[in-house]
Amino acid sequence: MGGVCGLVARWDGYLFWVFAEAFQVEQVxxxxxxxxxxxxxxxxxxxxxxFKGLS
Incomplete structure (x- = not known):
């Protein structure tokens, strides 16, 4: 339950981290x-x- 969402959240977080590192965004x-x-x-x-009835 929520495995797919968790994977997407980690992937999105990783992409954002790469973006922040590349452009040196302020930490806050x-x-x-x-x-x-x-x-x-x-x-x-x-x-x-x-929709999947898992909630």
Missing amino acids: MGVCLLGVCGWVVVLGCWPFLE
Whole structure:
């Protein structure tokens, strides 16, 4: 349950980390943006979980 969403969240977090390192984004800004990305993943996965009847 939530395995796919967890994998997507880790992948998204890793891509963001690479982006932040490449462009030297401020750490505080990075944390805020990563939090937003996390919520987007959660909200994006919730309908999928509802559809699959796993929630």
